[in-house]
Amino acid sequence: MREISVDQVKVGDIVAEPVYDDKNQRFLPRGIKLNSALISRLKNRGVLRLAIEGENPDDLVVNAAELLAELEHRFEDLVEDAVMMRIKEIARCHLIPGAEPVAEIVVSEAGTGIGEEMVESPSASDQADLRERVENATNLPSLPDVVFHINEMVDDPVTSSRQVGAEIARDQVLSAKVLKLVNSGLYGFSRSITTISHAVTMLGFDAVKSLVLGSSVLDLMSGAIPGLWEHSQACARTCGLIANHLEMSDPEEIATIGLLHDLGKVVLHKSLEAEYRQVFLRVKKADMLFYKAEEDRRVLGAGINHGTIGGWLLAKWTLPEKLVEPIMYHHNFHPDLKYGERTALVQLADVLCRAEAFGNGGDRKIPRLQAQILETLEMDMDDVEKIMGQMHESLRDIPRVKPGLE
Known part of the structure; x- marks a missing residue:
């Protein structure tokens, strides 16, 4: 199952979860195969996103690789902070199914790493x-x-x-x-x-x-x-x-x-x-x-x-x-x-x-x-x-x- 915007929906896609319109009224049940008329009605009823059955494995691999690269970039200035590195490692394991932490990370006694300095108050x-x-x-x-x-x-x-x-x-x-x-x-x-x-x-x-x-x-x-x-x-x-x-x-x-x-x-x-x-x-x-x-x-x-x-x-x-x-x-x-x-x-x-x-x-x-x-x-x-x-x-x-x- 994957969630996509209504603009990405194609004829033949199968609805994976019930769809509700912008008035919170149930519009389509699970399992319906979409045709051009239903897609048009989705847009007219104010539906923005919906869940569709199936996944594209190639897309998932690319997305996972990009997210892992971004994870490294996001944390690159925090390598000296034990708490933030532990958070990064947990997130990495969630992006790689079945992954285990590469190493035990020692956390400071207070459990707060180095911490961000408090900023001065605005004038x-x-x-x-x-x-x-x-x-x-x-x-x-x-x-x-x-x-x-x-x-x-x-x-x-x-x-x-x-x-x-x-x-x-x-x-x-x-x-x-x-x-x-x-x-x-x-x-x-x-x-x-x-x-x-x-x-x-x-x-x-x-x-x-x-x-x-x-x-x-x-x-x-x-x-x-x-x-x-x-x-x-x-x-x-x-x-x-x-x-x-x-x-x-x-x-x-x-x-x-x-x-x-x-x-x-x-x-x-x-x-x-x-x-x-x-x-x-x-x-x-x-x-x-x-x-x-x-x-x-x-x-x-x-x-x-x-x-x-x-x-x-x-x-x-x-x-x-x-x-x-x-x-x-x-x-x-x-x-x-x-x-x-x-x-x-x-x-x-x-x-x-x-x-x-x-x-x-x-x-x-x-x-x-x-x-x-x-x-x-x-x-x-x-x-x-x-x-x-x-x-x-x-x-x-x-x-x-x-x-x-x-």
Whole structure:
């Protein structure tokens, strides 16, 4: 079985998994052989990707070879970091079926390798000027009116999930987007969620609110950086895996943080075009990390990156601090953050998704796991290996891609 875009479908292909349209209605069952009429209807019904039976062995070999070469390139600056080398070795074994680790890698006692240095905080003037531009951007989707009503309702302790669901359901397009995300595999529900009120009950007010807020912006992710949407989905689901492994409360809410963690890249692409162009050129020319290019004093400024930008926008949209802070600081972790555990979790999920090549974060490098991340989460490398094994098994529907900017 392989997942392909609807534009790659050919007459005679056989559907491997049930197909749902953009309104989350089941459109085609498993086992149907596609003809030209069905392919046309797939496109008309808003289907973007679907699973098709069969694989091309030659393509898989080439793809595996390319991914292994990219893996070497991605980690080439991290050879002195025991933790990152262990992560690389686990990912390598997932790309080569049946492979075993080539050697035992000794991990430092703290289990955190060398760790990324904490960056200095952005200057007040740099931050104020840039934040004003982000908050006043006119080419981002406007905040749906329903959000203002939801804010009032969520603050009322007597509000029920049915009432919140009814408010969201007033906007049919928005409802369809929320249900599509809820049933996308993001939260790992075993049965389909068919109503907004059910979604609110399962996810909680804040998680659904963040989905509502981000749904219109998420449509822009693929247009900003090819593969960013897939990376965001993978990060969300990995956040959920880690949260469940640690038996944290609200794993669905934490998964939603992962879904929106790179929202700032979309804002940068759409509303700060000159700065995005500078980031693009630096990433391509110097083969550097996307967020490091952003933090150049000649671009966004010291300590300011897409996490900061995404956090500003979400704060303006009145998301609670427990969702905003992990997004804002997922590249600049500090142990004394109010929501340090969640922030550490998002950074770990991001690093693991990049190591496993799920989607595209916009560069060909991988961030070094910052010092104290694993210590904050009370995890060791055995825990990390278990999580990566779960990712390898449960994220098969998300393509592994060659990263970078085009």
